[in-house]
Amino acid sequence: MVEFAMHHAWLVPLLPALAFLAIVFFTRPWPMLSALVAVAGIVGSFIVSALAAYGVFTNPAFKEEPLVYAVRWFSMPGLQIDVGVQLDPVSAMMIFMVSMVASLIFIYAIGYMKGDPGFSVFFSYVSLFAASMLLLAISSNLLEMFVAWELVGLCSYLLIGFYSHKISAREAAKKAFITCRIADFGLLLGLLSLQIVFGTLNLVELSEKIAHFEQYTTLAVLSLIAVLVFIGPIGKSGQFPLHVWLPDAMEGPTPVSALIHAATMVVAGVYLVARTMFLFHEVPNAMELVAITGGFTALFAATIAVTQREIKRILAYSTVSQIGYMMLALGVGSMTASLFHMWTHAFFKALMFLGAGSVLHALHHKADVWEMGGLIKKMPITGWTFVIGGLAIAGIPPFAGFWSKDEILAMTLESGHYVLFVMAAFTAFLTAFYMWRLIFLTFFGDENPENHPHESPAVMTLPLIGLAILSTVGGLVGTPWAPYWSEWIFFGHPHHGEPNYWVMIGSIVLAAAGIYLAYQLYCVDKARAKVKALAERYNHIYTILYNKYYIDEIYLWFNHTIIDGAAKLFYLFDIYVVDGVIVNGLGALTCLFGEGLRVSNTGRLQNYALVFFLGVLAVVVLLAFTGPSAASLIVGGVK
């Protein structure tokens, strides 16, 4: 079984793809059947992934040598692209994680999407997404990865715009696609440069060649390539300054937010950087860039999250912030910590999104956290699982988030990035604060009498429970005392740091402080008025934060004024200069010439006859009085 799964790992993306095709072409009229097909596809894929992952993680040979199956995709002299699957610990972890989370979310969606007119379509899209995401995770070639990268972007686009009749959804979808497209432009340039410089895009070959990059190119060029490649992840993973699409992406159905915009797709950027670590590793400057981007984004997004009111938006900014952590970890050179945080984050963030979905489902899509309260009594499962998620993200031991965040903090400190460490630590405090603000406002405190919540059906709560368990124990694979994780997931050499107790205690204290502050401000009943007063006192800061530093407005202005203005100019130039002056001008010139000649045509027969005879005369004279050469000029036939 295990052997079979490992040698047929291409089944992992293929099964959901088949489910997609089956739904599109056959089962679309029957919603439940479509859902079953989709779930069967992803669960099948999960089983194969799990078996393959088991195979990988029980065979230490994989630490050195990945298992690659590849076939020629297309080729020409000087350019050959192979597509295939590459199994190594990182990709095995990734497909395992993605297919597991996706399976749970698919099941959840059966309940959440029930009764939606686009039920079948939804499952076809998410199946296609799962296929693309798994392909991204397992591909052995950067171009293949880019294909999957764009396909997940497409699915994200389709799913954000799933409620396409809403203008906000439509615009959010467009924004997501185009923002990612801008980033992909950089990534594409990076890939082109890699192809041109090194002549291959196969991961294995590239890693070998880049290890001796001096034979091919200079460090400057390689730095440029690394920066270009990094632009892709900035867009896809919602890093500053291309983070704007991610909060808007919450227009999509909540399972989509959980699956795509929290657990899997948005971390594809982290995954890509981890996959191309051999490139970044050679270029310290690019590593610094990654670290600074990540650290800054983490803090930046966390500050915005503090003031937001919509439940999913808070989670979205939290996602941006957490991915910032992952980037920071990558930048300080610890792929281990980064991917560990990705792993735990997938569980608790998916859990929280699904919990939020459950809340929205119960409240009929009322999203403002200030209008909720006390929900935990009516929705105990949702509430308590959400609390587990909150503990995990805040970094309270022994929940998953603690171990991974702690490792990131420790690594940052160890690598000597003190400023970034302080930023990350402060972010940890903010994270605990805003997340517990959300929890207290939503689940505790007074009930809002307008709401009539009810617990969601089992098909929704069971995935919540599953994810809650994972959020609790998922981090135990990588504690400082039992570092299984770092033995398998690493770049270069496994790194076994001594447990840094100071950092650990510090992070627990920060998290507890954040939670306590949130409790004081948002749970102690009378304090709510205090919050309002606080917000008014620091009105400027509050407004700037609430409006997300006005970055969306700046982009909108740039897009609508500069780009559209330029487009208008080009168009006017085209119709008035190229077309008007040159093309129609030539036409008019021809007409003018014709008008001029028209005067000579009197239209009177005798006039014509007169000229005609003059012409005949001229010909006769020429023929009769000149030599044969001139005559031949008229008769024709140049010999």
Added chain:
Amino acid sequence: MEGIWMTAAFYLLAAIILGSALLVVLLKNIVHSVLWLAVCFVAMAGLFLTLDADFLAAVQVLVYAGAVCIMVVFGIMLIQRGDMGSTNLFNNQTKAAAGVVALVLAVCGYLAATTPWASPAAAVPENTVESIAEIMLSKYVIPFEVAAILLLVALVGAIFLAKEVKADARND
């Protein structure tokens, strides 16, 4: 022998032809022009006789002097009623036309005068009709037939063109 008479006949006929042709062009009354045209045609027939083309002379008299002139007169009758006094005037490019004609005459005259023509090889046979008939109905039978068709087509065409269009038919 007959040389002097032939010479005299040529000059006389040439004078009549040119004179009547000039009158055709210069007269202001179109009917007079046509009458002088008939004179010209008849003189032309005479000229053909001096060229040993008796059959052609007959045709000339029959077709041109007879048929064509009469037809033209009928045509004039159909369209020019009332005062015939100034029905045949010059237009305003007379001088230019004269210039062109002068050039044409100069060139033609010069060419005719300077071209060394081959001397006559033999006399024209007596029975011209027979000879013409022979080549016309043997070697040139197809042009002959085509000419016949042409005449037929011209006949039909002329009828079609000249036919009175009924006012109520379509031309309203």
Added chain:
Amino acid sequence: MLATISLTHYMVLSALLFGIGLFGVLAKKNAIAVLICIELMLNAVNINLVAISKYITPTLFMGQLFAIFVITVAAAEVGVGLAIIIAIYRNRVSVNLDDFDWLKW
């Protein structure tokens, strides 16, 4: 030289007649006048044909035959030409060529 009539004499006569005809064609207003002047030009050509037939190829009769065809065509032409003039006259109540500049659009 003047005494013996040669081909040149006929040529010159033909040229003169052709010139008179051409002048008429170019300078007359009346369409019928133009038509009859064309007849004059055709006749001038006929003189040439017959004269050449006599002086150069007396036994072939090609020239005469050609002249007959010319006469035939001329007859047809007069017929059709007059019909056209009548048709035009019926439309425009004029045969003055100065009134017709329909070739200009």
Added chain:
Amino acid sequence: MEGFPVLLTILLAPVVAAVIMAFIPREEHMLIKCIAATGTFISMALSLYVYFAYDQSLGGLQFVQQVPWIKDLGVTFFLGVDGISLPMLLLTNLIGFSAVFASWNVNHRPRDFFILLCLLITGVMGTFVAQDLFIFLLFYEVVVIPIYILVIIWGSTKRVTKEYAGMKLTIYLLIGSAFLLVGVIALFMKTVAVTGAPDMSFTGLAQAAQGLSDFDQKWLFALMLFGFGSLLSMWPFHSWSPDGYAGAPTAVSMIHAGVLKKIGGYGLIRIALYVLPVGAKFWAPVIAVLGVCGVAYAAMAALAQKDLKYIVGYSSVSHMGYVLLAVASLNVIGLNGAVANMFAHGIMAALFFSTIGFIYEKTHTRWIPDLGGLARQTPRLAVAFMLAAMASLGLPGLVSFIPEFTIFVASFKVYGGLAVVAIAGIIITALYALRAGANTLFGPPRPEYDSLKDIRGPELVPLAVLGTVLVVGGLLPFLLFDMVNSGIVPLMAEISGALQLGGSF
């Protein structure tokens, strides 16, 4: 099938259909449409057969038919296909077949319409299978006349009148061909002077042209560049393209944008570059600059459009800029990309135009502010539209991505910064394609379109045929590239010597 004149059959099937249609009463609409469909289907099926029966390992011209025609001019009726012309032939037939179905609802003089359409398809096919310059030009001229008639009778008047559009289209085609003709005649005279034996076949000309002086090659290439370039809507000779497509009926837009334009690119590679490599080398930087101008400029102009057909019209100018850039890179990868991109763009543009045609037919408007929310009312139409839009912006997994990627590889290598501008075009392309899609298909559904019928029955054929090719070509690019490569490699091998020797601009 040995000895069976496949290419001739492919060429003649639509002609035969046209002749049969001429003898059918004009009221028999359904019969006429079925005959047109049959004729084009035979061509399509046979060209698919030829595509897969072509022996790539052998390469070179196959399925050759050769009949001497005008000895004095060295003209042979010479048909044959290789790796460059086969994708184009297949493209023509795929689009031709789809175009018949895209015009299924033409009820104004359908007989005349389909006869002209069939002749048009034949003309276009002929240019791709001709291996003799004279025959090439002959078929090219066959194309021009039906286009004009089709536009002025069945076209539509929007920003410009259909008469203006038809005239512009035709005159541009003719101006292009006039310059081409001068170039061809001059080339012929010069080569005859070199070899003494007249030969109009491409290979013969190419061999003879090796004896031409560099100067001759350069100015002859310039003439051909102008001719083929204006056919390919090379900037700044592009302005016929948006107006023409906007005025033309759906089928003509499909064929024109899909394949007719590609005659320019095909000719540029097949004739101009192959016969006059030294000239190509000299002009390559100019071509590259014009190509990049076209990409950026047309993409920006497309962004400002509100008429769907204008968007696609400008977009096709923009995409042809990539082809020019690829040709200008003058290496194997670039030329592979150029030919493949022509194929990909053809499929995409045809699907786009057929979809817009259906939208226009149903809603009677192409003006984007008047549209919206169609995805709810006509979901299948929306699928077609999105497929085309995604292919237009070069989404991986669809046929146009890999060609663009190869073009980028080739041109980035040769032109560096210039290519970056062109690559940036993908952002603008995404912007206008998505805007058009979003504003047409998404947003609140409009009540006035509630009664619209989705495409169904024969109307689905363009989506089925072209959509399949879009996806299959995108997932299995080797199907296309192996074929193109088998044509490009020998071509480049023949001219590589000249390319290295010739001086540059």
